[in-house]
Amino acid sequence: MSQIKDTLRRLFITTCMLTKTTELATRRLGSAFFLPALFVLRYASMGGLDPKLFAAQLKGVRSFKDAVWCEYWNALARQQLAAMKTAWPDYSEPAHAASLDWNALRDALSPLGKQVVTLMTSSDAEVARRLAADMRASPESQRAITALRSLVKAITYYQVSAFPGGSADRMEAYALSRSLFNDLTRVMGPLLGIEIEKRRIEVDGDVVEGYLMTPSGTEHHPLVIITNGLEGTVQELAIPLLRYHDSGMAVFIMEMPGTYAYRQPMSPASEAIYHTVFDQLSRAPRIDAQRMGFLGVSFGAYWAARMAGSSKHLQCAVACGAPTHRTFQTTSTIGIPDIIVRALLNTTGANTLVSLGLKLKALSLRHFYQQIKIPLLVINGDRDTLVSTQDSIDLASGAQKAELKLYPNDDHCAMAHFAEWLDMSQAWMRTHLLPATSKQPQPSAVSDA
Template sequence: MTDATFLQKLFVTACAVTHTTDLAARATGAAPFLPALFALRYANMGGLDREEFAQQLTRARSFRDDRWCTYWNRIAAGHVDGATGLLRDLTAGSTSAPIPDICSPTTAADTDALATLTDLIAPAAAVFADHGPQVGFGAVSDLIAAHTPAADRLRATTAFRAIDAWVKAVTYYQVSAFPGHSSQRMRAYRRSRRMFDVLIGALAPSLNLTVEHVEIPVSDRETVAGYLFLPPGPGPHPVVLTTNGLEGTAQELAIPQLRYRDSGVAVFLMEMPGSYAYTKPMGPDSEAIYHEVIDHLVADDRLDSDRIAMVGVSFGGYWAARLAATDDRIACVIACGAPTHRSFTGGALGTPQIILSALADTLGARHPLDLMRALSALSIEDRYSDISMPLLVINGDNDTLMSTQDSIDLAETAPNGTVRLYPDDDHCAMGHYREWLDFSQHWLTEHLIDTAK
């Protein structure tokens, strides 16, 4: 650790302990008080220009609910306007109905509005699903030129840019919502999710994909609101239960999954208990929620109950590993960036106040000692050896948010574990995001489809 790194961590911790992070951010901007991978993570999600996003983080001068959300909502709204304008360009010369409001809470349930949007974005739907959001007009033009007949390129380019701006708006509203647990952040979360609901409803028909919004009543009067992606064909399909971490969202997981729509594998996406839309804190007992979700998947005769996998990212990786040890209905598991023991018992030097606050809110901890106890209670070190199914553990070899050693210990102790650490990369190997997603898909295909033949 260099002196500069140590001093920076000391400064971040001092601000957290004295609750002066917001005061310091007025001078430095938000970036020093966010996880090191924050910019890369959202750049991946929305195809954001990393330098531009880093500058936006520097100009964000407060974490206070009103100031933080007002700042990011303004940027998101600019992308909403851009998407709407491009959709309007696609209707030029026609007498069709007005452009549906992509932010409205009613549009996702309006079949006529979705049909209108589907027709408008269809020329670029498959290319977008395969390649995701892009950085800049040049990248979009190159993609369309490579994958679209010359006569269709102008319309396809406009359609792609409309989808791209739409996803960027979804992403910026998610940044505004980070890390949840307050009124204005939750409003931004709901807007991001509503916009995604409309987007996926408009994209799915062109991709020959069925997307269902699923609500599962579970323990403690909670409801899991997830998405079920079903591939074409009668089934029963193998299914992957996918869950994310502390302040991740289902839409963040869903967008890259479109690339694998022809794999023959269904996907159920859900957010981690204790985050965003849940009403109760997370704890060891939250394991029951995942068991009940698996009950729901097993009961769906379109899904193959003998071929259920689980994929967890960040804190979701913790739940994937925990379920691997406790639910023998799971055939194989991928845990990416999972905290499992050392991450819960190590020091907090350099952990930003906003992350500590998010952890406290998620776990229902009232003070620092309470938070330490709640985290320690989550350790599953004594369960590693109970994981008998194939387990793939993924991370960067220099995780600055969790302990990389957790990934190594988990894979080495589980009887059928394998670890894949990406060099010079951080938490969840975000610098190799596309690479490990593709590798994971091949691994899942091998264990869910190839072995069943």
């Protein structure tokens, strides 16, 4: 019965998309009905939001139009900025934050040690428990962690407002989320002992804007390039990746070509963007060009798989939730929400659904799997409702040195096991990129001191 109900729901969603009645139906059914099933878990995980509260907030918005959607989430973001200013009165508006002295906030956080990176996205109950048990938690440090948590939540709410890009109002929210993330890096970089550097890499009339995170010091480090998917941003991955600040590896986080701030649409030719990024980063002063890996999430995992078979720089790659062939076929598009279809149109530069179908089919990697000769870790949930799980299975079966990890009863990108697979992928990367004598413990085993 549940399978029949799901099939009917998917058919209804596609019918609304084809008849251009999604907005009308959203007024009655709510926006959550027309969003990917993992939407709540995804953003709750990013920002340390209470999933039940966020789900309730999502029920409160019944339109995808910019004037409603963006203003709704922007208001929630502004509430978090107000809470931050209450906890830490020295904080200023984002437009003036770059000139602030962040030393006082860092100094107040420093007694809490490395657990700050965990506390900033933990549940309220977990934070209260940890602080109550920590003798180092002074009233000032508690105010500071409250301010930091509010900052992360504001970043997240602005990103939800920006979802999935493609309009002026959503891009304004995207810029605000990025500006606040810059504030976060000014606090967390020195606190964790890492250098966080904004990088602009020009490629054939387009610009890659990413962040290079390198352990402090003078040593050379392996590099992992990380790319998000169709409507993912740098900050969505960078915030949880701060947990691995002492992994011994540098990371460069970028968004997928064709999304958000890029000027050119995504196509098979976008491979050149990644080649240029790899080439330039391989010459960075403290990067070991002989030890480079790639991690892609969702549509970014498509590029992880593709580059694993075409780049001379990569030693290993991780592909989580990769669409590779079956996802690009017409039969797999039933049930894809209208807002995701519009994001695909914007990203690929397609003008019609027919054109979109042709552009997606041109991305197929079905005949490419055997070219992947480096170690490849393929991850997904075994019940992906957004892309075909079979793509992950076929990719792992076809690549020459692949491992497959499917999480049972989990959805796209195994979001219910996000922390688990992120730990696993980091450990797997260290195995392939770090000398045996310098491998670091997994984050779960690292002391909070």
